[in-house]
Structure formats: structure tokens, C-alpha cells
Amino acid sequence: MATDKIQIFDTTLRDGEQVPGCKLNQDQKIIIAKQLDQLGVDVIEAGFPISSPGDFAAVEAISKVVNDAIVCGLSRSVEKDIKCAAEALQYAKRPRIHTGIGTSEMHIKYKFNTTPDKIIERAVAAVKYAKSFVEDVEFYAEDAGRTENEYLARVCSAAIAAGATVLNIPDTTGYCMPFEYKEKIAYLRENVVGIHKAVLSTHCHNDLGLATANAIAGVEGGARQIECTINGIGERAGNTALEEVVMILNHRMSSIFHTNIDTTQLNKMSRSVSDMMSMPVQPNKAIVGDNAFAHSSGIHQDGVIKNRENYEIIDPRVVGIDQSSIVLTARSGRAALAYRAKEVGYNLFKDELDVAYVRFIELADQKKEVSEADLSVMLSGLFKATA
Numbered sequence: 001m002a003t004d005k006i007q008i009f010d011t012t013l014r015d016g017e018q019v020p021g022c023k024l025n026q027d028q029k030i031i032i033a034k035q036l037d038q039l040g041v042d043v044i045e046a047g048f049p050i051s052s053p054g055d056f057a058a059v060e061a062i063s064k065v066v067n068d069a070i071v072c073g074l075s076r077s078v079e080k081d082i083k084c085a086a087e088a089l090q091y092a093k094r095p096r097i098h099t100g101i102g103t104s105e106m107h108i109k110y111k112f113n114t115t116p117d118k119i120i121e122r123a124v125a126a127v128k129y130a131k132s133f134v135e136d137v138e139f140y141a142e143d144a145g146r147t148e149n150e151y152l153a154r155v156c157s158a159a160i161a162a163g164a165t166v167l168n169i170p171d172t173t174g175y176c177m178p179f180e181y182k183e184k185i186a187y188l189r190e191n192v193v194g195i196h197k198a199v200l201s202t203h204c205h206n207d208l209g210l211a212t213a214n215a216i217a218g219v220e221g222g223a224r225q226i227e228c229t230i231n232g233i234g235e236r237a238g239n240t241a242l243e244e245v246v247m248i249l250n251h252r253m254s255s256i257f258h259t260n261i262d263t264t265q266l267n268k269m270s271r272s273v274s275d276m277m278s279m280p281v282q283p284n285k286a287i288v289g290d291n292a293f294a295h296s297s298g299i300h301q302d303g304v305i306k307n308r309e310n311y312e313i314i315d316p317r318v319v320g321i322d323q324s325s326i327v328l329t330a331r332s333g334r335a336a337l338a339y340r341a342k343e344v345g346y347n348l349f350k351d352e353l354d355v356a357y358v359r360f361i362e363l364a365d366q367k368k369e370v371s372e373a374d375l376s377v378m379l380s381g382l383f384k385a386t387a
């Protein structure tokens with residue numbers, strides 16, 4: 001049965017790179033952009049060209065090297081931003097300008113000191129101006145998460161009439177609950193005039209730890225593009241993590257949706273972004289954390305050795321990890337010790353295992369983790385290697 005395609009819009013190089021300490025130089029950005037293109041993302045948001053000469057140059061350079069993905073540049077609803085984005089994107093095979101304005105009561109009053117109608121006028125002018133440079137124009141309604149739905153639908157209808165091809169509905173402050181975000185997207189699908197001419201996009205921040213749940217809820221509500229970053233990096237608590245939404249769609253929703261992502265590259269991609277940005281990935285991070293496929297308690301290790309699926313819902317090879325790991329700690333049992341001993345050349349009989357286990361527990365109590373080298377030294381002092 002045909003499934004719906006979910007476009008993956010990666011903003012690691014724009015929203016992700018805004019994180020303090022995550023600055024990349026141009027060569028690093030080009031490497032990451034090429035890797036993202038190979039990974040299969042549909043859109044690469046390469047930067048915010050007006051923000052600095054360095055960002056302009058990076059967007060221009062990325063535009064020249066990306067083969068398949070759409071290359072996108074961010075702008076405010078300001079003519080000089082939009083013109084600058086268009087110039088930076090001039091070499092892109094498939095350019096997109098991403099322009100927009102704040103639409104929540106908070107932003108209208110305290111950021112722009114204006115009226116709701118004036119915001120719509122500015123949104124329309126920005127989309128029309130962007131459209132004079134490129135066919136593909138994405139409009140963002142900043143702080144849409146806290147924008148009243150009826151007004152948001154008016155803004156979106158006006159943006160489509162002005163030529164927007166994608167409507168980005170950011171939960172800029174990570175405020176929405178999944179059911180609210182789903183309802184918001186569903187409301188827009190029902191009430192925006194001309195909605196069939198545009199794709200609705202999610203852009204969720206993680207202030208309450210709900211960015212991934214909200215993006216998926218948005219898809220359930222009718223969005224067909226997800227904006228996300230590798231490792232979930234981004235402003236404050238970050239954005240929706242690309243690897244998480246892709247694996248949810250791939251693993252739990254594949255009868256309804258598909259993406260273009262080659263999941264076997266996810267682990268490599270995560271490490272590359274983490275290394276270049278000097279931004280470590282938390283060990284318990286879903287999909288790409290060091291512990292995502294590591295088992296350390298005796299009960300779990302025994303279960304995994306009998307059948308990996310006792311404690312793993314994803315085959316690690318699907319995300320580019322060779323195999324699950326059995327970590328030796330003081331919580332490990334005999335099954336784990338026998339398994340790891342075999343890996344380093346000792347096929348232990350039951351009585352040998354009993355002897356080895358006593359020594360192992362003594363060692364494990366002194367160390368956080370017993371490494372392969374520790375294990376080999378310990379076993380060589382007790383037995384002759386079998387293989």
C-alpha cells in the first residue's frame with residue numbers, strides 16, 4: 001500500500017548552529033551539508049545569510065555543493081534579509097527562501113509593537129517579495145504554538161494567497177502539549193484557505209522535553225514536513241531530533257508514512273555533528289547515545305544473549321551500529337561474563353565460570369566498567385585461552 005512521504009527538513013546548520021559553543025567554520029559546514037545530502041534529507045537549512053558575512057558565504061558555498069536536497073536560507077520579513085538570502089542561494093539547484101514573522105499576541109505586542117492586521121500585511125509583503133526571487137517560499141509564523149488558532153489560520157491563508165509553498169508552524173517556545181499541537185495542525189488543515197496548495201511543517205522546540213512527541217503529533221494532525229536537527233541540538237533545550245522522528249516513522253508508523261532517510265547513516269551522522277561542534281551526545285540519548293544499544297544489568301544481559309529482541313526494539317545495524325554491547329559491571333551475571341570471555345578467546349566450562357565469576361566480581365567492584373583488556377588479563381591469570 002502506498003504510504004505518505006514525510007519531508008525531512010534539517011536545520012542543524014541554522015537553528016542547531018545558533019547554540020553557544022557550536023559554531024562551525026565554513027569547511028565543516030560544507031562537510032556536514034554533503035553528509036546530510038547523502039543521508040537523504042529533503043531540505044537543508046544552510047543558515048541565516050543576513051546574520052553575518054560568514055553565514056552568507058557558508059550558504060553560498062553549500063548551495064554550490066549540494067546535489068539533491070533543497071537548500072534553504074532563513075530571513076525575517078524584511079526586504080534586505082530576503083534579498084540577501086536570495087543572493088546567497090543563487091547557485092542552489094533547488095533554492096528555498098524561509099521567511100516569516102511572529103504571530104502570537106506576545107510577539108505582536110512586545111516584539112513588534114503593532115497590530116494583528118499589520119503583521120498579516122508584513123507577512124504577505126515578505127512572501128511576495130521572496131517569490132520574486134524563487135518559486136519555493138516557506139513561511140514561518142513564529143511562536144505559532146502560542147498563537148490563537150483562528151488568527152493563525154488567517155495569517156496562513158494570506159501567506160498561501162501570496163504564494164507560500166510551505167507553512168511552518170513553529171512551537172518556538174516548546175509550549176504545546178502533543179494533543180494541542182496535533183489539534184492546531186488539524187485546525188489549519190480544515191480552516192486555511194487554499195491549504196491544498198501548501199505543505200504544513202512542524203518545527204518544535206524541546207523546552208518541556210516534548211519536541212519529538214509534538215512533531216509526530218503534528219504529522220498525525222496533517223503536517224507532511226518535519227523540521228529537526230541531528231542530535232536534537234538547537235536553541236535552549238534544542239529541537240526535534242532527526243534520528244528520533246525518522247526512527248519513529250520508520251519503526252512504528254511505516255504502514256502510513258515513509259521518509260527518504262538512509263537510517264544506516266544515522267550513527268555516523270550523529271558522531272560527525274557531535275565531533276565537529278564539540279557537543280557531546282548524552283549517553284542515554286535515544287537512537288544515537290553510547291548506551292542506546294548497551295546492556296549492563298545481569299537480567300537484561302541474560303535476556304539479550306538469549307534473544308536480542310528481549311530488550312531491544314531496533315536492530316542496531318538499522319541505525320549503523322555493528323552490534324549491541326554487553327557491558328561488564330558489578331551488576332553483570334554469569335551469562336554476560338561467559339559471553340564476553342568467549343569473545344576474547346575463553347570458552348569456559350561451568351566450574352571454570354564459577355571460579356572466574358568470583359574474581360570478576362572482585363574486579364568489577366573496584367572499577368566502574370571491566371574493559372576487554374581487564375578481562376583478558378584476568379582470564380589469562382586463571383586459564384589457558386581456548387581459541
Ligand code: KIV
Pocket residue numbers: 015140141142143168170171172173203205
Ligand atoms: O523556532 C522558531 O520559531 C524558528 C523560526 C525562525 C523558524 O526557528
Ligand code: ZN
Pocket residue numbers: 015170172203205235
Ligand atoms: Zn527554531
